[in-house]
Each structure stands twice: as structure tokens, then as C-alpha cells.
Amino acid sequence: MIISSATNERIKNAVALRSRRQRARTGLILVEGETEISRALAAGLAPESLFVPVGSHPRLSSACRRLGGTVVEVEGPALDRLAVRGASSPVMVAERAPTGLDALPTPGEQSALYLVVEAIEKPGNLGAMIRTADGAGIDGLVVADPTVDPFGPNVIRASLGSVFSMPTAVATSSDTIDWLQRRHVTIVVTTPGATVEWTQADLTGSVACVIGAEHQGLSAAWLEVADQSVFLPMHGVGDSLNAAATAAIILYEAVRQRSR
């Protein structure tokens, strides 16, 4: 099938998925970019349709067909309307993965490492954190009290598609705390008010590292239930780091401690 009209229903429906409300209504998401789509398919996401410039991306197209998706070749105005990231970029519509807390693996005989991000506001920050969490090999991510959709286009892009292979839950802080405590996961919060440096906390057991929002930091709910509060020393004029930088430092401190 080749589509060139920008007002074709399939094109319109795909583009509409840039809106969070439309993603929530349909249970579908929009994935842009070759790396991101490959990682989504490798992680088991069910493709609905793949839009590629006419004659391009044969390998992605076969992978999509094999998994039951429709491949649509696009050109002209249809391509222009779809391809936010450049005219050669493929775009996929796929089913959203479930994001209940039961999407997370529970701690087993090996100790587990989780990242909880509370009320993060910037898609780029959330995506960068997911990319770092993927690198650190954590077991699962919770987006608590979300203001950003972890399957929005900018998060997917900043995570380079690693969000698809990362077990990800979206939940209230209250439900997340309950889930962690029932499984005896140590809750470690990073907050400027702490008195213990980040390297002094034991991050080798089953641990959830909890990072607060860009401006407000962590809510009282998390500060109250924390088993351990740590801070990063601030030697300059600023009093905090970017949330994604904080997450990177804490997660790789956990990697350092766990590799010893």
C-alpha cells in the first residue's frame, strides 16, 4: 500500500498519537526512528502499522509483517506530515505495553535494583534517566505520580528506545511505596536535606533509588518512608543537580558497589 495524501485516515490517526490524550484513548503509541522501532519490536511490542518512505527499510518492514503489522509506504505530503525527525525516518504505530506495578519483576534470590522517579516534568529528563537506567541494568522503573507519559515521543527518543525493554510501571507514589515495602525493598531517597553522602549508603541489597521532580524535589510521602536518605555534595554556586544527572550518579554508584 502506498499513501501520498496527508489527509488519509491512516496518516491522520498516526499523527494524532502525538497527543497524550489520543494515546490514552486508543491504547496505541507512536514510535519514530529506526533504532527506536527496532528496540520496540525486539522488546515484544505488537506493531499495528509501520510507515516507511517508498522502497526503504526492507528489514524493519519484514520484521513488522512477521509480527502481524501492516506496512504502509508513504511519499509526498503524507511523508512530510508523518516524518517529524526527517524524511527518511520510519514511524510505527504499536500497542502500548501494560504499565501496572505487576509489570515489574519482584526481587528474587538476586537482589533487585529499581529506579523511582516522582512527578518528573521534562520528557528529555525522563528519557535520559531511562537510558541511564538501561545502561546500569536495573530491574525496573516506576514513574510515580506522572506528569509525563513514559511512552510519549520525546521520552522514547531521549531513551533511544530503551524504554521498551525496561520493565516500566506508572503508579501513584502511595501504591509504589506499598509495593516496595511489601517486598522488603530498601527505599533510598536523594535529597539535599540528607546527612549521609551517596557513597555511604549500602546499595547492594534490593534497593529502590527515588529521585524527585525538577523543581519541587521529593514529596513528604517519600521522605517519610525512606530507609536511607543521601545527598550529593555541592561544591559550587548551585544547590542541586539536574534530576537526570542525579539519577545517573546514584545508579552508577549502585553499579560500582554491586560489582565489587
Add this chain to the structure above:
Amino acid sequence: MIISSATNERIKNAVALRSRRQRARTGLILVEGETEISRALAAGLAPESLFVPVGSHPRLSSACRRLGGTVVEVEGPALDRLAVRGASSPVMVAERAPTGLDALPTPGEQSALYLVVEAIEKPGNLGAMIRTADGAGIDGLVVADPTVDPFGPNVIRASLGSVFSMPTAVATSSDTIDWLQRRHVTIVVTTPGATVEWTQADLTGSVACVIGAEHQGLSAAWLEVADQSVFLPMHGVGDSLNAAATAAIILYEAVRQRSR
């Protein structure tokens, strides 16, 4: 002085400083936001003019006048045109600080820590790195072979104004390598091809941590002169982290080693 016209010369000249070319031509920069302006003035930047909504920001205004700057009150269309970050946000035009390599402190009796970022492309990444470098208390930053102006509005914002107190040089990689080697600074590069983990390098002496560009990584010039090459383990589907996350992990590893 109160200005309400959006076509007033002062307003036009200030807005024009959003363009990198205009900043280079005039030697002036544009600083937006209360925190950022306060930090610029505290760091000794010379203000040319401060634009504030009529009747607002009395403290900033006195500080600006004391340092020889003109305070301009703005309202209506003039305010709308200036205030990208919201109608209550002040905007300052100031002289650009010098950014030759001689702007950097040289290693003294205490060992020095530098961050070198090569050809970083995203202002948000550069700004986040500067904010982290400020937190880590490093002695100086070099933007090598720059594609981004470290005094552009988005870098200033992402650094929360910490770029002004950070000794910052803009130089070619070749000149930077020469500067570091003459001063016997150990060059530590982070690259996926290394065989030594980031925690195994000695970061306690006079060290320059060198981070490559988002897509291309480090150029051969840096890889060849490196005294030490380190990598961050990648336990997930991705093969690298975001450049700002990498810088954060390396710099705080240096902080950890130096505090022992």
C-alpha cells in the same frame, strides 16, 4: 526609563542577542531569569542593561545600577517581545567574559580537576554538564571545537547560571591538548572502546575528564593523547549513555575518590 514599544531600539538590540552571530559581533550576551542574572552579577559580569517589568525586581535593579548598568522598565508589547520565559522574568544584557585558555586556573599545589567537552551539539546537554561540573567543584571547563556557544540562552538556562562562575575556555582540541600537556594534567577520556572501568582510573591528581559529542563520541586526536581511557559498563540494550549523564558519573567518581 519605561519602554512599551516592541520596536524600540533597545528592545530590538536585546532580542537580537538571541542570535549567536550577533553575540559574537557585539561581545554582549543575553541573560534571562532571576537566578541566572543574580549568579552572573555575583560572578562579576559587567551589566550593560537590565530589563524588568515595571515596578518589579528592586534588588536586582539596585545591584545592576551599582555595577554601572542601566535599568529599563518594560511593559506591554516590549515586555511580551523580551520575556521568553514568562512575563515576570527579568532580562539582562551584559558583557561576555573572556574565554581564552588563560581564563582557566592552572594546577597549583592542590591538584586540579577539569572537564573538557568536545563538539557537544545540544545546548541542554552542555548546560546540564556545566551545572554538574559546578556541583562537583571543578576548577575549569573547556568547550573544545565548539558547535554550541556556552553563553547562549539555552546553555545559560540549563546551567541555572552556574556557567558564569565556572572558569570556561573555548578552544580547539589541539590547543587544549597542548595546554593540558604543558601543565602535566592527566588526560582521562571516556570511550566505549576502553578496557578499564571508570572506577579503576586514578582521578585524584590533576586530571582533565574528556567527554565526546552526542553521536560521534571523541575524535582520534583525544583518543591518541589520552593518558587513561575508561568505560562505563552497559548492562542493557543501549551501547552508550547521554553525554551529560556520562559527565555526571565521571565527575562524581572524581569527587568520591578525592574525598577519601
